[in-house]
Amino acid sequence: xxxxxSVKVRxxxxxxxxxxxxxxxxxxxxDEVMIGSILTQQTRWENVERALLELERRGLKSMHSLxxxxxxxxxxxxxxxxxxxxxxxxxxxxxxxxMDAYGSVDxxxxxxxxxxxxxxxxxxxxGEETADSILCFGFQRTSFVIDAYTEKIMQCTGVMxxxxxxxxxxxxxxxxxxxxxRQTHAHIVEYAKGFCGKKRCSECILVNLNG
DNA sequence: GACCAGGTCCTTG
DNA sequence: CAAGGACATGGT
Numbered sequence: 001x002x003x004x005x006s007v008k009v010r011x012x013x014x015x016x017x018x019x020x021x022x023x024x025x026x027x028x029x030x031d032e033v034m035i036g037s038i039l040t041q042q043t044r045w046e047n048v049e050r051a052l053l054e055l056e057r058r059g060l061k062s063m064h065s066l067x068x069x070x071x072x073x074x075x076x077x078x079x080x081x082x083x084x085x086x087x088x089x090x091x092x093x094x095x096x097x098x099m100d101a102y103g104s105v106d107x108x109x110x111x112x113x114x115x116x117x118x119x120x121x122x123x124x125x126x127g128e129e130t131a132d133s134i135l136c137f138g139f140q141r142t143s144f145v146i147d148a149y150t151e152k153i154m155q156c157t158g159v160m161x162x163x164x165x166x167x168x169x170x171x172x173x174x175x176x177x178x179x180x181x182r183q184t185h186a187h188i189v190e191y192a193k194g195f196c197g198k199k200r201c202s203e204c205i206l207v208n209l210n211g
Numbered sequence: 212g213a214c215c216a217g218g219t220c221c222t223t224g
Numbered sequence: 225c226a227a228g229g230a231c232a233t234g235g236t
Contacts, residue, residue: 041218047234048217082216082233090219127219147217189217 005159009173012157016187025186026137028052030105031062033138034098037130038090039081051078063105066095090125097123113141132167136185140178144170145185149192 026033032052039048054077055061060069074088081087101119102108108116113135120131128146135143146166154166161169174180 037217040216042216042231043218043233044216044235080233083218083231084233086219086231125219129218133217145217149217185217192217 002160005161005169006173008157008159009154009169012153013170013173013184013187016184016191020187020190022183023186023190025182030138034063034094034105034134035061035066035091037133037138038087038094038125039078041087041130042083043081047081051081054078054080063095063098066091067099086125090123093123093125094120109139113139113143116141117143128167136178136181140182142171142174142176142178142181144174144181146170147185147189150185150188153188153192 026036028036035055036048036052039051052061055074058073058077059065060074060077066074069092071088071092074091075084078084078087078091097119098105098108102111116139117131117135120126120134121128126134132143132145135141136145144167146163150166150170151163154161159166159169170184174184
Protein backbone atom coordinates (compact mmCIF):
# COMPACT_ATOMS: atom_id res chain seq x y z
CA UNK A 1 0.00 0.00 0.00
CA UNK A 2 1.32 3.40 -0.91
CA UNK A 3 1.92 6.19 1.57
CA UNK A 4 -0.45 8.49 -0.28
CA UNK A 5 -3.29 5.98 0.05
CA SER A 6 -2.81 5.86 3.79
CA VAL A 7 -2.91 9.63 3.92
CA LYS A 8 -6.08 9.78 1.85
CA VAL A 9 -7.84 7.16 3.91
CA ARG A 10 -6.83 8.87 7.12
CA UNK A 11 -8.23 12.13 5.77
CA UNK A 12 -11.48 10.53 4.63
CA UNK A 13 -11.99 8.78 7.94
CA UNK A 14 -11.45 12.03 9.82
CA UNK A 15 -13.77 13.96 7.51
CA UNK A 16 -16.52 11.41 7.95
CA UNK A 17 -16.14 11.39 11.71
CA UNK A 18 -16.37 15.18 11.76
CA UNK A 19 -19.44 15.14 9.56
CA UNK A 20 -21.46 12.34 11.14
CA UNK A 21 -20.06 12.13 14.64
CA UNK A 22 -21.00 9.17 16.80
CA UNK A 23 -23.88 7.25 15.32
CA UNK A 24 -25.35 4.14 16.88
CA UNK A 25 -25.27 1.16 14.60
CA UNK A 26 -26.40 -2.37 15.12
CA UNK A 27 -27.10 -2.34 18.85
CA UNK A 28 -28.50 -5.87 18.65
CA UNK A 29 -27.09 -8.86 20.47
CA UNK A 30 -24.55 -11.23 18.95
CA ASP A 31 -27.10 -13.73 17.64
CA GLU A 32 -29.04 -10.97 15.94
CA VAL A 33 -25.92 -9.58 14.28
CA MET A 34 -24.92 -13.02 13.00
CA ILE A 35 -28.35 -13.58 11.51
CA GLY A 36 -28.67 -10.04 10.17
CA SER A 37 -25.26 -10.22 8.52
CA ILE A 38 -26.44 -13.08 6.34
CA LEU A 39 -29.91 -11.69 5.69
CA THR A 40 -28.57 -8.32 4.56
CA GLN A 41 -26.49 -9.83 1.78
CA GLN A 42 -27.53 -7.92 -1.35
CA THR A 43 -30.63 -6.74 0.49
CA ARG A 44 -32.00 -3.54 2.04
CA TRP A 45 -31.83 -3.34 5.80
CA GLU A 46 -35.53 -2.46 6.19
CA ASN A 47 -36.44 -5.88 4.81
CA VAL A 48 -33.97 -7.53 7.13
CA GLU A 49 -35.62 -5.91 10.15
CA ARG A 50 -38.96 -7.35 9.19
CA ALA A 51 -37.45 -10.81 8.86
CA LEU A 52 -35.75 -10.47 12.25
CA LEU A 53 -39.10 -9.65 13.85
CA GLU A 54 -40.68 -12.65 12.18
CA LEU A 55 -37.84 -14.93 13.30
CA GLU A 56 -38.27 -13.66 16.84
CA ARG A 57 -42.00 -14.25 16.71
CA ARG A 58 -41.31 -17.85 15.77
CA GLY A 59 -38.64 -18.28 18.42
CA LEU A 60 -35.93 -18.67 15.79
CA LYS A 61 -33.74 -15.65 16.44
CA SER A 62 -30.75 -17.50 17.86
CA MET A 63 -28.05 -19.90 16.76
CA HIS A 64 -29.34 -22.41 19.28
CA SER A 65 -32.87 -22.45 17.85
CA LEU A 66 -31.83 -22.27 14.19
CA UNK A 67 -29.64 -25.30 14.78
CA UNK A 68 -32.65 -27.59 15.12
CA UNK A 69 -35.33 -25.59 13.30
CA UNK A 70 -37.25 -26.83 10.28
CA UNK A 71 -35.78 -25.29 7.14
CA UNK A 72 -39.27 -24.50 5.90
CA UNK A 73 -39.98 -22.40 9.00
CA UNK A 74 -36.83 -20.38 8.46
CA UNK A 75 -37.64 -19.85 4.79
CA UNK A 76 -41.14 -18.65 5.60
CA UNK A 77 -39.80 -16.20 8.17
CA UNK A 78 -37.16 -14.62 5.94
CA UNK A 79 -38.94 -14.64 2.58
CA UNK A 80 -39.09 -10.85 2.47
CA UNK A 81 -35.30 -10.58 2.29
CA UNK A 82 -35.04 -12.36 -1.06
CA UNK A 83 -32.75 -15.31 -1.84
CA UNK A 84 -34.70 -16.88 0.98
CA UNK A 85 -33.90 -20.51 0.21
CA UNK A 86 -30.15 -20.07 0.02
CA UNK A 87 -30.18 -17.73 3.03
CA UNK A 88 -32.11 -20.25 5.12
CA UNK A 89 -29.44 -22.79 4.24
CA UNK A 90 -26.69 -20.34 5.14
CA UNK A 91 -28.28 -19.55 8.50
CA UNK A 92 -28.45 -23.22 9.36
CA UNK A 93 -24.91 -23.84 8.18
CA UNK A 94 -23.73 -21.05 10.46
CA UNK A 95 -25.76 -22.41 13.38
CA UNK A 96 -24.31 -25.88 12.85
CA UNK A 97 -20.80 -24.44 12.75
CA UNK A 98 -21.32 -22.47 15.96
CA MET A 99 -22.85 -25.35 17.89
CA ASP A 100 -20.46 -28.03 16.59
CA ALA A 101 -17.24 -26.05 16.89
CA TYR A 102 -17.97 -24.09 20.07
CA GLY A 103 -21.17 -25.35 21.70
CA SER A 104 -22.59 -21.87 22.13
CA VAL A 105 -22.25 -18.28 21.03
CA ASP A 106 -20.94 -17.33 24.46
CA UNK A 107 -18.19 -19.90 24.20
CA UNK A 108 -17.07 -18.29 20.93
CA UNK A 109 -16.15 -15.11 22.80
CA UNK A 110 -13.20 -16.88 24.40
CA UNK A 111 -11.47 -17.39 21.08
CA UNK A 112 -9.14 -15.02 19.19
CA UNK A 113 -10.37 -13.08 16.19
CA UNK A 114 -8.25 -14.91 13.62
CA UNK A 115 -9.60 -18.27 14.79
CA UNK A 116 -13.20 -17.10 14.66
CA UNK A 117 -12.67 -15.54 11.22
CA UNK A 118 -11.15 -18.67 9.79
CA UNK A 119 -14.06 -20.71 11.09
CA UNK A 120 -16.66 -18.32 9.74
CA UNK A 121 -15.06 -18.25 6.29
CA UNK A 122 -15.29 -22.02 6.28
CA UNK A 123 -19.07 -21.82 6.37
CA UNK A 124 -20.55 -21.95 2.88
CA UNK A 125 -22.31 -18.68 2.21
CA UNK A 126 -20.14 -16.58 4.50
CA GLY A 127 -17.55 -14.53 2.66
CA GLU A 128 -15.20 -11.83 3.87
CA GLU A 129 -17.75 -9.07 4.28
CA THR A 130 -20.20 -11.20 6.24
CA ALA A 131 -17.45 -12.66 8.43
CA ASP A 132 -16.04 -9.22 9.22
CA SER A 133 -19.52 -7.82 9.92
CA ILE A 134 -20.10 -10.56 12.45
CA LEU A 135 -16.70 -10.04 14.08
CA CYS A 136 -16.83 -6.24 14.06
CA PHE A 137 -20.46 -5.68 15.11
CA GLY A 138 -21.34 -8.94 16.83
CA PHE A 139 -18.10 -9.66 18.70
CA GLN A 140 -16.65 -6.14 19.02
CA ARG A 141 -13.43 -7.10 17.27
CA THR A 142 -11.11 -4.89 15.25
CA SER A 143 -11.82 -6.58 11.92
CA PHE A 144 -12.72 -3.92 9.38
CA VAL A 145 -15.60 -4.51 6.98
CA ILE A 146 -15.03 -3.82 3.30
CA ASP A 147 -18.24 -3.67 1.27
CA ALA A 148 -19.32 -2.40 -2.14
CA TYR A 149 -19.78 1.10 -0.70
CA THR A 150 -16.27 1.24 0.69
CA GLU A 151 -14.86 0.08 -2.61
CA LYS A 152 -16.86 2.66 -4.52
CA ILE A 153 -15.86 5.56 -2.30
CA MET A 154 -12.23 4.54 -2.57
CA GLN A 155 -12.51 4.56 -6.36
CA CYS A 156 -14.20 7.95 -6.29
CA THR A 157 -11.40 9.42 -4.23
CA GLY A 158 -8.58 7.95 -6.23
CA VAL A 159 -7.42 5.27 -3.83
CA MET A 160 -6.23 2.68 -6.32
CA UNK A 161 -5.88 -0.35 -4.05
CA UNK A 162 -7.85 -3.39 -5.08
CA UNK A 163 -10.60 -4.73 -2.86
CA UNK A 164 -8.32 -7.27 -1.24
CA UNK A 165 -5.86 -4.54 -0.23
CA UNK A 166 -8.44 -2.25 1.35
CA UNK A 167 -8.91 -4.20 4.58
CA UNK A 168 -5.23 -4.11 5.57
CA UNK A 169 -5.06 -0.49 4.45
CA UNK A 170 -7.88 0.59 6.76
CA UNK A 171 -6.58 -1.56 9.59
CA UNK A 172 -3.22 0.16 9.35
CA UNK A 173 -4.81 3.59 9.46
CA UNK A 174 -7.51 3.13 12.10
CA UNK A 175 -6.90 3.33 15.83
CA UNK A 176 -7.09 -0.23 17.24
CA UNK A 177 -10.43 0.45 18.90
CA UNK A 178 -13.52 -1.67 18.10
CA UNK A 179 -15.73 1.38 18.42
CA UNK A 180 -13.69 3.29 15.84
CA UNK A 181 -13.99 0.32 13.46
CA ARG A 182 -17.75 0.14 13.87
CA GLN A 183 -18.30 3.83 13.51
CA THR A 184 -16.06 4.24 10.49
CA HIS A 185 -17.89 1.54 8.59
CA ALA A 186 -21.22 3.06 9.59
CA HIS A 187 -20.04 6.46 8.39
CA ILE A 188 -19.01 5.05 5.03
CA VAL A 189 -22.39 3.43 4.49
CA GLU A 190 -24.24 6.59 5.53
CA TYR A 191 -22.16 8.69 3.20
CA ALA A 192 -22.43 6.29 0.28
CA LYS A 193 -26.20 6.04 0.52
CA GLY A 194 -26.41 9.81 0.30
CA PHE A 195 -23.84 10.60 -2.37
CA CYS A 196 -22.82 7.47 -4.22
CA GLY A 197 -26.18 6.39 -5.59
CA LYS A 198 -26.73 4.99 -9.06
CA LYS A 199 -24.90 6.79 -11.82
CA ARG A 200 -23.09 9.87 -10.74
CA CYS A 201 -20.53 9.42 -8.07
CA SER A 202 -18.44 12.20 -9.46
CA GLU A 203 -18.53 14.36 -6.38
CA CYS A 204 -15.44 13.86 -4.33
CA ILE A 205 -16.07 12.94 -0.74
CA LEU A 206 -13.58 15.51 0.45
CA VAL A 207 -15.38 18.24 -1.47
CA ASN A 208 -18.74 17.17 -0.12
CA LEU A 209 -17.61 17.10 3.45
CA ASN A 210 -15.17 19.95 3.54
CA GLY A 211 -16.03 22.26 0.70
C1' DG B 212 -41.37 -2.36 -16.48
C1' DA B 213 -36.49 -1.64 -15.49
C1' DC B 214 -33.20 -1.40 -12.08
C1' DC B 215 -31.10 -1.98 -7.72
C1' DA B 216 -30.24 -3.62 -2.80
C1' DG B 217 -24.53 -3.26 3.16
C1' DG B 218 -22.77 -10.90 -1.27
C1' DT B 219 -21.37 -15.42 -2.27
C1' DC B 220 -20.69 -19.40 -5.01
C1' DC B 221 -19.99 -21.77 -9.28
C1' DT B 222 -18.75 -21.98 -14.00
C1' DT B 223 -16.07 -20.23 -18.08
C1' DG B 224 -12.53 -18.26 -20.91
C1' DC C 225 -7.43 -14.92 -11.98
C1' DA C 226 -11.43 -11.85 -14.17
C1' DA C 227 -15.96 -11.92 -15.66
C1' DG C 228 -20.71 -13.48 -15.88
C1' DG C 229 -24.76 -15.82 -14.12
C1' DA C 230 -27.78 -17.58 -10.34
C1' DC C 231 -30.09 -16.89 -6.19
C1' DA C 232 -35.56 -13.86 -5.15
C1' DT C 233 -38.27 -10.35 -2.92
C1' DG C 234 -39.53 -5.49 -2.33
C1' DG C 235 -39.04 -0.58 -3.19
C1' DT C 236 -38.47 3.54 -6.51
